[in-house]
Amino acid sequence: xxxxxxxxxxxxxxxxxxxxxxxxxxxxxxxxxxxxxxxxxxxxxxxxxxxxxxxxxxxxxxxxxxxxxxxxxxxxxxxxxxxxxxxxxxxxxxxxxxxxxxxxxxxxxxxxxxxxxxxxxxxxxxxxxxxxxxxxxxxxxxxxx
Numbered sequence: 001x002x003x004x005x006x007x008x009x010x011x012x013x014x015x016x017x018x019x020x021x022x023x024x025x026x027x028x029x030x031x032x033x034x035x036x037x038x039x040x041x042x043x044x045x046x047x048x049x050x051x052x053x054x055x056x057x058x059x060x061x062x063x064x065x066x067x068x069x070x071x072x073x074x075x076x077x078x079x080x081x082x083x084x085x086x087x088x089x090x091x092x093x094x095x096x097x098x099x100x101x102x103x104x105x106x107x108x109x110x111x112x113x114x115x116x117x118x119x120x121x122x123x124x125x126x127x128x129x130x131x132x133x134x135x136x137x138x139x140x141x142x143x144x145x
Contacts, residue, residue: 003077003080003081003084024092024095025092025093025095025096025098025099026089026092026093026095026096027093027096028078028081028082028093028096028097029081032074032077032078032081033100033102035074036071036074036075036078036102037100037102039067039070039071039074040071040102040105040109042067042071043067043068043071043109044105044109046064046067046068047109047112047113050112051112052108052111052112053111054112055112055113055114055115056112056113058113068113071109075106081093
């Protein structure tokens, strides 16, 4: 709920950025980026021996699973923050993510975490002989209880 409210504080400071020759960048919330940087290092340690194209098998409820889930949820917060920002702020934030290579790292991690065959094994009410359900065809409910 808080993330969509944060960009308006940067909007007020946007006017102080003048016409400088250097390309400008603005960091998303520092606390969030600090957590993301730590998670990137931990995830890199977990996935270091897995090349892009191969996929990592992460056991549910393991320490690795919790780290990966935390990393992906952090990115969900960052994307909610971006969605609420004005287009001018998005440009500045994206420049920061480009310089810090965080977006490159996200894609690199996703391509090593994505299963080869993302079959959905959740409860289904339809006849089992229907088309195979995948994580791309079904809506996931990530409610924490």
